[in-house]
Amino acid sequence: MTSEITLFVNPTAGRGRGARAARPAASALRAAGFSVRTVxxxxxxxxxARARGAVEEGTGxxxxxxxxGMVNLALQAVVGTGTPLGLVAVGTGNDFARSLGMPLREPAAAGRMIADALKCGRVRDVDLGRVGDRWFGAVLxxxxxxxxxxxxxxxxxxxGRFKYDLAVVAELAALRPIPYRITLDDGAVREVEATLVAVGNGASYGGGMRICPGADLTDGLFDVTVVGDCGRARLLRVFPTVYRGTHVDLPEVSVFRASRVELAAEGVTGYADGEPVGPLPLTAHCVRGAVRVVGP
Known part of the structure; x- marks a missing residue:
């Protein structure tokens, strides 16, 4: 493996933490003997385009x-190339990094861990989700x-985030069950009235909400969490349990496992790793070992 590696930096992540985090991460990598360039x-x-260029040029x-969001961009650049991906997680959510067991908001510690893993060859292949030509690591x-x-x-x-708090209040006021048509790889069609459906390659979204707590990044399967028809009061009681992952034990919640999931519903947008991928219907495929990652 070449000793030259590339930092792929979002300077606006976490209100500027991205730019600040690049410096201690780069220092830790250079102290371990790596040559570091920044994109x-x-x-x-x-x-x-710049990240893909670095990969094509043979960065280590x-x-x-x-x-x-930055991790999702990086996935598009490295998927299928064999180039290892490391994460210095300094954003708001950091859910893919959380699933990988990486340090969160500790850029120097993350840099040291990545340097040690690269030197020891501690890399592994993990699954990704794919919707069309878009890849995701955590949750659709x-x-x-x-x-x-x-x-x-x-x-x-x-x-900032306050507008999303207001959006939650507004959507609670307008809450209605959504008629979904869900098709898994067994071919069976499930027509359900649901509050939400989450397709998890990783366990969490939204900064640690364990919506798919049993998801495994190496089993070649999604965990599909279906939260059924909940009224406002019931949804507010269910919501806190998502951080512990215990919502899956509630009668309103069903969990399925599949390598292919088709979701259809009127007027609903799909978001993968927090980024919009388009209106439903969407079909997601779990691709085993799609990306090589550096980690603990």
Whole structure:
């Protein structure tokens, strides 16, 4: 493996933590004897093109510095290439890094762990989800949570996460069950009234909400969590249990496992790793060992 590696940096992640985190991570990698170059982009498309260029030039590893959005971009650059992906998780969610057991918001510690893993050859292949030509590492979300994202993204004010808090309140006021048509790889069609459906390659989304607590990054299968028809009061009681992953024991919740999942519902957008992938219907495939990652 070449000793030259690439930091793929989002300078705006975590209100500027991305740019600040790149320095201690780079210092830790250089102290371990690696030559480090940094890739920035003017926008997402430019950043992805630059990351792909670094991979094509034979970088020894691509290290994403930022949150889940930056990690998702990095996945598009390295999938299927054999180039190891490392994560310096300094964003708001960090859910793929959490599933991999990486340090969160500790860039120097993450840099040291990555350096040690690269030197020892401690890399492994993990699964990814694919929707069309888009790849995701954590969760494909749809339903109540995706409608919150839709509404929050449309709001110009207030700034920051508070607008999503307001979006939650607004969507709770408008809460209605969504008629879903779910087709798994057994061919059976399940027509259900649901509050949300989450397709998990990893266990969590939204910064540690364990929506698919049993998901395994190496089993070649998604965990599909279906939260059935909940009224507002019941949903507010269910919501806190998602952080512990105990919601799957409730009667309103069903979990399926499949390598292929088709979701169809009117007026619902799918979000993968927090990024919009388009309106339903969408079909997700779990691809075993799609990406090589550096980690503990």
């Amino acid at each position: 920035l982009g003017e926008d997402a498309a430019d950043a992805l 590893a691509l290290i994403a510095v930022g949150g889940d 979300a749809s339903g109540f949570d995706s409608r919150v994202n839709d509404r929050g993204n449309r709001m110009r004010l207030p700034a």
